[in-house]
Amino acid sequence: NAGVTQTPKFQVLKTGQSMTLQCAQDMNHEYMSWYRQDPGMGLRLIHYSVGAGITDQGEVPNGYNVSRSTTEDFPLRLLSAAPSQTSVYFCASHAPSEGNTEAFFGQGTRLTVV
Amino acid sequence: DQQVKQNSPSLSVQEGRISILNCDYTNSMFDYFLWYKKYPAEGPTFLISISSIKDKNEDGRFTVFLNKSAKHLSLHIVPSQPGDSAVYFCAARANTGTASKLTFGTGTRLQVTL
Numbered sequence: 730n731a732g733v734t735q736t737p738k739f740q741v742l743k744t745g746q747s748m749t750l751q752c753a754q755d756m757n758h759e760y761m762s763w764y765r766q767d768p769g770m771g772l773r774l775i776h777y778s779v780g781a782g783i784t785d786q787g788e789v790p791n792g793y794n795v796s797r798s799t800t801e802d803f804p805l806r807l808l809s810a811a812p813s814q815t816s817v818y819f820c821a822s823h824a825p826s827e828g829n830t831e832a833f834f835g836q837g838t839r840l841t842v843v
Numbered sequence: 844d845q846q847v848k849q850n851s852p853s854l855s856v857q858e859g860r861i862s863i864l865n866c867d868y869t870n871s872m873f874d875y876f877l878w879y880k881k882y883p884a885e886g887p888t889f890l891i892s893i894s895s896i897k898d899k900n901e902d903g904r905f906t907v908f909l910n911k912s913a914k915h916l917s918l919h920i921v922p923s924q925p926g927d928s929a930v931y932f933c934a935a936r937a938n939t940g941t942a943s944k945l946t947f948g949t950g951t952r953l954q955v956t957l
Contacts, residue, residue, distance in 0.1 A: 733886070764947075771847075771932060771949040772887070787944070819886050831877065832945060834886030 731755050735820050735835035742810040742842045750805040750838050752820030760823050761803040762787070762832070763795065765816040772819065778803055810842045846870045847935050849948035856955055862920040864951050866933030869914060873935040877945070878907060878918050881930045890931070891918070923955045 736751045754761065762777035764787075774787030778797040792814055794806040803822075807814060817839050821832040848867045856862045866876075874895045879887035893900040893907045893916070900907050906919045920927055933948040 735886075762945075769852075769949055771849075772934075772947040774944060774946075777944065821886075831889045831892065832887075834879075834888070836886045837884070 733820055733822055733833050733835040735818075735838050737838060738836065740838060740840050742807070742840065744810060744812060744842060746810050747806070747808050748810065750807075750818055750820075750840070752803045752805065752835060753801050754803075754820075754822040754833070755801065756822060756833065757800060758822040758824050758833075759800065761797070762821050763793070763803070763805045764819045764821065765789065766819060766837075767816050775805065775818075807840075810840075812842045814840065815842045816840060844869075845949070846873075847933055847946050847948040849931075849933055849951050851951050852949070853952040853954070856923045856953065858925055858955055858957050859922045862918075862923045862927065862953055862955070864918040864920075864931050864933075864953065866916050866918075866948055867914060868916075868935050870935070870937060870946070871914075872937045873946075874938060875936040876907070876909060876916050877934045877936070878905075879932040879934060879947075880927075881932060881950070887932055920953075923953075925955050925957065928953055928955045 733754045759780045763775040764772040766772050773789050776795040778784045784795050817837050820835045823832040877892040878890040880890045881887040891905045909916045930950045930952045932950045934945045
């Protein structure tokens with residue numbers, strides 16, 4: 730019963746490096762999203778996808794790219810890491826039907842950009 | 844502009860007593876509200892939700908109350924247990940036609956003492 734799996738759990742990057750945070754879900758959910766959690770800021774939506782091939786920007790999309798080639802996977806790409814992207818990143822999936830908005834979260838990726 | 848606000852960053856309650864966590868929102872388009880619980884180094888987990896057409900929803904020790912006129916909701920935990928010590932996030936959903944986006948508050952850290 731994996732649910733939502735995020736890799737890696739921890740990552741340290743140098744400014745300007747690129748990397749991809751992986752997210753996979755096995756619940757056949759159409760809707761997936763990426764959030765970042767910063768002290769005093771709660772969880773803020775970066776990008777989301779309502780199905781394979783469809784993505785859109787959330788509240789804080791700058792510096793991040795996403796793609797959704799399959800229902801299961803929703804990777805988040807940092808093209809040129811900046812210290813401001815130091816954060817904890819959470820991937821989530823849920824079925825956006827009426828009354829069923831419960832989001833299932835992965836365990837998070839703690840990213841430090843130095 | 845913080846559309847979902849949790850004005851108390853922390854709360855300490857004795858075991859067996861009631862814990863009341865509060866949340867205020869500003870967006871009248873929110874139609875569904877959720878509470879998530881988060882332990883350190885884990886992803887948030889869904890706790891309880893309420894539709895905007897209701898004013899109360901109960902699940903075991905957890906009850907959520909919604910006051911639409913005041914744009915206020917609260918989570919009651921009775922009786923509080925040490926295992927309830929965690930950060931609690933309030934979240935609200937606004938249907939945008941093609942997607943259901945969740946907006947989170949900044950969280951309240953609950954500590955249940957013996």
